[in-house]
Amino acid sequence: MRATVMRDWKLSVEEVPDPVPGPTQVLARVLACGICGSDLHMLQHGAEQMRLMAELAESAPPEPFKLVALEPAAATVMGHEFCCEVVETAPGCDNLAVGDIVVSVPVAFDPDGLHAVGYSSRYPGGYAEAMVLNDVTGIRVPAGLSPRLAALTEPFAVGVHAVAKSRIEPGDAAIVLGCGPVGLAVIGALRLKGIGPIIAADFSPTRRALAAGLGVDEVVDPNETTAIAAWQRVDGVRPLVVFEAVGVPGMIDAAMRMVPRGSRVVVVGVCMQEDRIQPMAGIRGELSVQFVLGYEPDEFAQALQAIADGAVDLAPIITGTVDLDGVPGAFADLARPDAHAKILVEP
Amino acid sequence: MRATVMRDWKLSVEEVPDPVPGPTQVLARVLACGICGSDLHMLQHGAEQMRLMAELAESAPPEPFKLVALEPAAATVMGHEFCCEVVETAPGCDNLAVGDIVVSVPVAFDPDGLHAVGYSSRYPGGYAEAMVLNDVTGIRVPAGLSPRLAALTEPFAVGVHAVAKSRIEPGDAAIVLGCGPVGLAVIGALRLKGIGPIIAADFSPTRRALAAGLGVDEVVDPNETTAIAAWQRVDGVRPLVVFEAVGVPGMIDAAMRMVPRGSRVVVVGVCMQEDRIQPMAGIRGELSVQFVLGYEPDEFAQALQAIADGAVDLAPIITGTVDLDGVPGAFADLARPDAHAKILVEP
Numbered sequence: 001m002r003a004t005v006m007r008d009w010k011l012s013v014e015e016v017p018d019p020v021p022g023p024t025q026v027l028a029r030v031l032a033c034g035i036c037g038s039d040l041h042m043l044q045h046g047a048e049q050m051r052l053m054a055e056l057a058e059s060a061p062p063e064p065f066k067l068v069a070l071e072p073a074a075a076t077v078m079g080h081e082f083c084c085e086v087v088e089t090a091p092g093c094d095n096l097a098v099g100d101i102v103v104s105v106p107v108a109f110d111p112d113g114l115h116a117v118g119y120s121s122r123y124p125g126g127y128a129e130a131m132v133l134n135d136v137t138g139i140r141v142p143a144g145l146s147p148r149l150a151a152l153t154e155p156f157a158v159g160v161h162a163v164a165k166s167r168i169e170p171g172d173a174a175i176v177l178g179c180g181p182v183g184l185a186v187i188g189a190l191r192l193k194g195i196g197p198i199i200a201a202d203f204s205p206t207r208r209a210l211a212a213g214l215g216v217d218e219v220v221d222p223n224e225t226t227a228i229a230a231w232q233r234v235d236g237v238r239p240l241v242v243f244e245a246v247g248v249p250g251m252i253d254a255a256m257r258m259v260p261r262g263s264r265v266v267v268v269g270v271c272m273q274e275d276r277i278q279p280m281a282g283i284r285g286e287l288s289v290q291f292v293l294g295y296e297p298d299e300f301a302q303a304l305q306a307i308a309d310g311a312v313d314l315a316p317i318i319t320g321t322v323d324l325d326g327v328p329g330a331f332a333d334l335a336r337p338d339a340h341a342k343i344l345v346e347p
Numbered sequence: 348m349r350a351t352v353m354r355d356w357k358l359s360v361e362e363v364p365d366p367v368p369g370p371t372q373v374l375a376r377v378l379a380c381g382i383c384g385s386d387l388h389m390l391q392h393g394a395e396q397m398r399l400m401a402e403l404a405e406s407a408p409p410e411p412f413k414l415v416a417l418e419p420a421a422a423t424v425m426g427h428e429f430c431c432e433v434v435e436t437a438p439g440c441d442n443l444a445v446g447d448i449v450v451s452v453p454v455a456f457d458p459d460g461l462h463a464v465g466y467s468s469r470y471p472g473g474y475a476e477a478m479v480l481n482d483v484t485g486i487r488v489p490a491g492l493s494p495r496l497a498a499l500t501e502p503f504a505v506g507v508h509a510v511a512k513s514r515i516e517p518g519d520a521a522i523v524l525g526c527g528p529v530g531l532a533v534i535g536a537l538r539l540k541g542i543g544p545i546i547a548a549d550f551s552p553t554r555r556a557l558a559a560g561l562g563v564d565e566v567v568d569p570n571e572t573t574a575i576a577a578w579q580r581v582d583g584v585r586p587l588v589v590f591e592a593v594g595v596p597g598m599i600d601a602a603m604r605m606v607p608r609g610s611r612v613v614v615v616g617v618c619m620q621e622d623r624i625q626p627m628a629g630i631r632g633e634l635s636v637q638f639v640l641g642y643e644p645d646e647f648a649q650a651l652q653a654i655a656d657g658a659v660d661l662a663p664i665i666t667g668t669v670d671l672d673g674v675p676g677a678f679a680d681l682a683r684p685d686a687h688a689k690i691l692v693e694p
Contacts, residue, residue, distance in 0.1 A: 056625070056628050060606065061583070277621070278403070
């Protein structure tokens with residue numbers, strides 16, 4: 001099959017062997033797959049990231065499930081925000097059938113262990129014509145929902161999870177720093193939960209417009225005013241939760257410094273570099289900083305259902321589509337955050 | 348009256364004017380007052396600390412109550428962990444009476460605003476023969492409780508509050524990093540709540556012995572083994588809360604790196620310098636970092652009651668007593684953390 005392949009932290013479009021489903025797995029044809037900021041980061045800083053994760057794994061107690069590591073020199077097909085059509089079922093499948101349109105949490109398992117689909121040299125992700133999934137993880141896309149919108153399930157689940165972990169409740173106010181796909185997913189999930197007011201901030205006019213379209217109460221350009229000033233203008237009294245969805249050094253400290261006493265900071269942005277904080281900013285206001293990552297399977301299913309029900313309209317987030325040959329160019333486009341939110345690959 | 352005075356970040360023992368209670372205030376004779384690590388920090392880094400607090404106050408929304416600032420060039424009597432005897436009541440007092448032995452949250456208020464007793468150039472703290480308190484904040488010490496033990500109410504309340512804010516529940520395990528007065532207060536409060544196992548760590552044999560005396564399950568010397576290794580040996584499965592009670596740069600990062608997925612880190616130590624963290628250590632494990640400070644009035648009262656009831660035996664924490672002339676020497680002794688936990692001043 002054809003695939004956009006990463007090898008030694010470089011992208012190329014190649015013919016690779018067709019993946020073969022093992023027992024209780026299915027072969028699926030990729031219909032749409034979103035490009036995630038984590039993929040850009042993996043391409044640019046993959047070696048560094050693998051060193052950091054190995055270093056962190058050494059200092060903490062062992063995880064109950066070991067993830068099979070990516071092999072940089074092998075061909076890895078990224079893409080973990082996929083919607084597929086099942087084209088073949090191996091023995092032992094009793095969930096999915098040929099012809100099903102499905103999404104899935106991007107995890108595959110076999111006797112060798114767990115594999116992060118899209119960051120695995122064994123299980124290709126969605127930047128390819130086909131992929132292998134475990135039968136049990138597949139969720140059928142409700143009738144009438146387009147594969148494009150269904151492919152937003154994974155990034156939206158990140159927002160649903162962040163909002164759930166924040167323990168924000170109606171009556172609280174929210175600030176979302178950064179209106180890239182992660183920040184927009186958080187905004188969508190906040191709206192779904194009936195939270196308001198929501199203040200959002202981003203330097204990009206495109207992204208601010210997308211945030212406004214999702215129904216935030218105020219969206220500010222940090223060059224002109226601060227999110228906290230906007231919050232003080234429209235509210236200023238409710239318990240406040242700040243979602244940090246930028247993920248670059250300095251943002252956690254900035255969030256901690258801006259908030260009133262007793263606020264919560266939820267770190268959804270993925271900063272992979274060392275960062276500086278002023279602990280006194282946290283101590284003084286008895287802040288809570290909650291780091292979040294990924295989602296639970298039920299949150300993934302909930303994200304799909306909300307998109308299918310039209311409870312959240314994420315269609316405007318899709319700012320471009322490319323075929324497999326267009327993936328390297330799309331990565332370059334996404335490095336300039338002003339132009340795009342989510343680019344989908346349609347192999 | 349005689350007092351140990353801080354002026355321009357230097358200590359001296361002097362005659363200062365007797366404080367005069369205003370309406371609804373009382374004059375009280377100091378019986379015992381603990382020396383707090385924050386006082387050492389204020390003496391050594393006070394100017395820097397005031398600059399930092401001013402800088403942080405600028406970036407955050409205004410506080411509802413403004414604290415009247417300390418004037419470095421004026422005489423300030425520190426000491427906020429006091430037990431006193433009421434010797435005079437001004438008009439308007441209906442809580443306290445002459446002869447009452449009392450403790451109080453170290454806050455005074457008058458028409459000019461709120462004052463941090465012990466860090467105020469207007470309201471002397473407990474390193475003096477006498478002090479002025481608001482009638483309404485005083486809590487009578489239960490009969491039979493010595494002023495020395497009653498003076499531990501304030502530092503113990505810090506532990507009670509940290510444990511309450513951590514939302515730790517029986518069934519969870521705790522690690523306490525640092526067994527100075529703050530760490531020991533946390534351990535006492537954890538024991539009061541029936542938490543176990545508790546693992547503690549400190550470089551000082553004296554402090555490790557004090558932690559053991561409070562009933563921790565394991566106490567380790569970080570030169571020999573890690574707290575997390577000890578936790579894995581005695582438990583390794585319960586939800587884990589780590590209390591960071593050291594308060595120097597690097598400790599928050601160290602706590603974040605050592606814990607398993609889903610753990611909580613409670614920052615009780617007061618680090619007043621910029622610090623470095625690796626956000627990925629928090630993201631990877633979806634950690635929560637809760638910063639805490641001080642206590643609520645009801646926690647202060649609860650701390651006094653627990654000491655009075657003998658529910659926690661803090662007597663061994665008192666490793667020395669001095670008179671007013673001995674305060675400067677006691678500050679020097681406390682700068683070498685191996686020798687002491689809490690030194691009390693008995694003016």
